[in-house]
Amino acid sequence: xxxxxxxxxxxxxxxxxxxxxxxxxxxxxxxxxxxxxxxxxxxxxxxxxxxxxxxxxxxxxxxxxxxxxxxxxxxxxxxxxxxxxxxxxxxxxxxxxxxxxxxxxxxxxxxxxxxxxxxxxxxxxxxxxxxxxxxxxxxxxxxxxxxxxxxxxxxxxxxxxxxxxxxxxxxxxxxxxxxxxxxxxxxxxxxxxxxxxxxxxxxxxxxxxxxxxxxxxxxxxxxxxxxxxxxxxxxxxxxxxxxxxxxxxxxxxxxxxxxxxxxxxxxxxxxxxxxxxxxxxxxxxxxxxxxxxxxxxx
DNA sequence: CGACTTTGACCGGCGC
DNA sequence: GCGCCGGTCAAAGTCG
Numbered sequence: 001x002x003x004x005x006x007x008x009x010x011x012x013x014x015x016x017x018x019x020x021x022x023x024x025x026x027x028x029x030x031x032x033x034x035x036x037x038x039x040x041x042x043x044x045x046x047x048x049x050x051x052x053x054x055x056x057x058x059x060x061x062x063x064x065x066x067x068x069x070x071x072x073x074x075x076x077x078x079x080x081x082x083x084x085x086x087x088x089x090x091x092x093x094x095x096x097x098x099x100x101x102x103x104x105x106x107x108x109x110x111x112x113x114x115x116x117x118x119x120x121x122x123x124x125x126x127x128x129x130x131x132x133x134x135x136x137x138x139x140x141x142x143x144x145x146x147x148x149x150x151x152x153x154x155x156x157x158x159x160x161x162x163x164x165x166x167x168x169x170x171x172x173x174x175x176x177x178x179x180x181x182x183x184x185x186x187x188x189x190x191x192x193x194x195x196x197x198x199x200x201x202x203x204x205x206x207x208x209x210x211x212x213x214x215x216x217x218x219x220x221x222x223x224x225x226x227x228x229x230x231x232x233x234x235x236x237x238x239x240x241x242x243x244x245x246x247x248x249x250x251x252x253x254x255x256x257x258x259x260x261x262x263x264x265x266x267x268x269x270x271x272x273x274x275x276x277x278x279x280x281x282x283x284x285x286x287x288x289x290x291x292x293x294x295x296x297x298x
Numbered sequence: 299c300g301a302c303t304t305t306g307a308c309c310g311g312c313g314c
Numbered sequence: 315g316c317g318c319c320g321g322t323c324a325a326a327g328t329c330g
Contacts, residue, residue, distance in 0.1 A: 156321095157321070157322060159320065159322095161320070162319065168320085170322075
């Protein structure tokens, strides 16, 4: 469903309205298009204001990214101090498994590996390793097996499997030499336009884009401006990454379905979006700030 | 020249 | 034990 809001002038839309539109959007989980009749000058002015606000929010987001990295660092430190809880990596294939699935998926569509074919064939392994799957719709004509998730992958093999005529590509995480994460990418048997990425293991390093954030990059700027689509073959609706989409995030809090994006640390985005939009203090502060700014501007 | 991809060979698990 | 099959290795090729 698409909700169209039409008003005579852009000036009729305050930041407070926009904020509430975002909240509504987060509730109805659909796109809202605001279509004001306006002059180019008004639009430019509005764009300027929105940009300023966006910048402000980005700064807040960056700060949260830093906090997240600090927490993650602490977690890694803790994991190092508790080696028996860590996954041992013996030399060959199956021993590279570990305990946690990587935090990746698709809104409402990710599934645990405990029900897929791997679990049937390797039940013992699944006790140790949760496998995450990500479904990504691509151009039907696009034959590449590349799923952009922000991480750096090195392809180390490709096979044609019996149950699927499409080749399966094998990737290792090459961002950190010691990172045990692997992924397999194969086109869906049912829908050739859908790439199925199977992730095994957990990254033992921060997301590359998070690292860029901490080093001053402004990747978070892309949060609202670069939505990404990822969908299941069995559920055509497209999931759009949007920091305002708090409901889907909160709903998926435990099952952790995430949206995949080539640019943004999805998990971080989802967590921050949840934290931000669920925090009444933050909402009140944001509304107050926006309202105050509007009053000041007007 | 280094990093990455391709691709055939090889390995090991599993079913018969 | 044998063969099938998924997964991995590693040499050769490609690219920037």
